[in-house]
Amino acid sequence: MKKLINDPADVVPELLEGVALTQPGVALLAGRTIAVRADAAQAAPGERPVAIVSGGGAGHEPAHAGYVAEGMITAAVVGGVFASPSVDAVLDAIRAVTGPVGALLVVKNYTGDRLNFGMAAELARSEGLDVEMVVVGDDVALAGAEGGAGHAGRRGLAGTVLVHKVAGAFAARGADLAQVASAARRVAESVGTMSVALTGATVPGSDDAGFDLADDEVELGLGIHGEPGVSREKLAPADDLVATLVERVATDRGLSGGDRVVALVGTAGGTSPMDLAVCTRAAARAVEANGLRLERLWSGPVMTSIDMVGVSVTLLRVDDDLLAALDAPTGSLSWPGSPACGVPTLRTIDVPAAPGSTAESGEPDARVRAAVDAACAALLDARDDLDRADRHVGDGDLGSTLARGARAWRDDPLDDSAPALLRRLSSIARRDVGGTSGPLYAILFLRAAEALDDGRSWPDAFRAGVAGVRELGGAEPGDGTMVDALAPAAQAADEGWDAVLEAARRGAESTREGTSSKGRASYVGDRAAGYEDPGATAVVLWLEAVRDSLR
Ligand code: ADP
Ligand code: MG
Secondary structure: OOOOOOHHHHHHHHHHHHHHHHOOOOOEOOOOEEEEEHHHOOHHHHHHOOOOEEEEEEOOOOHHHHHHHOOEEEEEEEEEEEEOOOHHHHHHHHHHHOOOOOEEEEEOOHHHHHHHHHHHHHHHHOOOOOOEEEEEEOEEEOOOOOOOOOOOOOOOOHHHHHHHHHHEEEEEEEEEHHHHHHHHHHHHHHHEEEEOOOOOOOOOOOOOOOOOOOEEEEEOOOOOOOOOEEEEEOOOOOOHHHHHHHHHHHHOOOOOOOOOEEEEEEEOOEEEEEEHHHHHHHHHEEEEEEEOEEEEEEEEEEOOOOOOOOEEEEEOOOOHHHHHHHHOOOOOOOOOOOOOOOOOOOOOOOOOOOOOOOOOOOOOOOHHHHHHHHHHHHHHOOOHHHHHHHHHHHHOOOOHHHHHHHHHHHOOOOOHHHHHHHHHHHHHHHHOOOOHHHHHHHHHHHHHHHHHOOOOOOHHHHHHHHHHHHHHHHHOOOOOOHHHHHHHHHHOOOOHHHHHHHHHHHHHHOOOOOOOOOHHHHHHHHHOOOOOOHHHHHHHHHHHHHHHHHO
């Protein structure tokens, strides 16, 4: 498994340095994998506010070091990848940031974390420090699986981050240890999380992910250490998968009609921001479909499992008090919320209307209309071939791009004068085609229409259009673009259609030599050599169709 790391043994200290270099106010305890707020560690003990100490295995970034900041946690104790830190490491962290007002340990419910943090808390107390501990088990997937309330099964998941946020906000406003601990407990007792994954996680130095899934399978109800979930299901649309997560959390946590909740949609680490955004939308809808009042919606990588692809949904019932703590500012760059978030509302604003067209209509030109129909039909037929050709030199979408325009014409054609038809093609190119071809074809047709309006000939109009393409795109003949087909064709326009086609074909053929220096093909460099530019191929295709139609 490829990873962007150095020695697997160095991943944890190196990632912590990366965090400390970017997260304001974070320092590392020398020779330890512990991140602390520098201001707290350097303050005289008597001036330290209540400290929040958390942590666990590495591999959950940005948890926990990314949350070391004013308004969240004071220290993050980081173990090996997916492995709890030692008793002594936790004790080092407690000693580094705890003053007479004490510390709260926020611990995810895993046996190793409970034991190491628990033992460290006891030792710290024996040193005279006031230390309390809150264990978070927000996992709803294991509900009832291992013998009722208090069983070891409910794991600490992304909901832990909400505990950090609330405890940190209370500490920041000067609450005492009992108040901070009680706020943290309130969140820990009511928060619920469940996740879905498309892949397992691969730990550094290992060849394989923790589990394998078929292409059409997902795993439901996972922990955060790369272990499989409680069930394996068929892949379904994001809306359905996320709705299942929301429903299971809401049911388990006894959330019902009218309850005020916040939702946190987290990525497992390898999820694309695109998929996450789709799932976030799905979560908002599912929360509302369950009759709950969605007060806040956040999303991002909050508690990851290295490179696992998947999302989690966390729901927490809130009142004004908790909401204020969740909204309070924090210096953490990894907390996905902001005081400005507010109640999620999807706003849409109407597109401003285009000014009415001043172009004149005229006598319908049936020959040109038929030629446009033929050109569009040819492009629709060639869609897959052009996409395939574009895969060698570009991003593989040229056929689909041009087909969008051809379809727009076919679905709503026009009977009008030649310049009016060209203007319609230009506006279709602008609106429906997109990519690089869209604006280039838009100017081709617009300049040609203007030339015809001025009473110039078709060959002149063709040349004016091609000049527009060269002006806008900046490509010269020889750069390996559609200009290589268009420019010689326009040059030959006075000599009849066969000369036009011959020139276009030869120009397109010439793009096989050398590499394109403009457009996408320029990015793939020598890999494009030997392939005809698909934009030039497309020019030949539609010119042929136009010629055949006019004959
Ligand atoms: P993209 O996907 O890169 O946005 P398209 O797939 O719409 O672009 O179009 C790719 C084609 O556009 C290329 O095959 C080439 O013929 C043409 N092209 C790219 N850049 C230019 C340019 N600067 N001038 C003229 N044609 C260009
Ligand atoms: Mg393309």
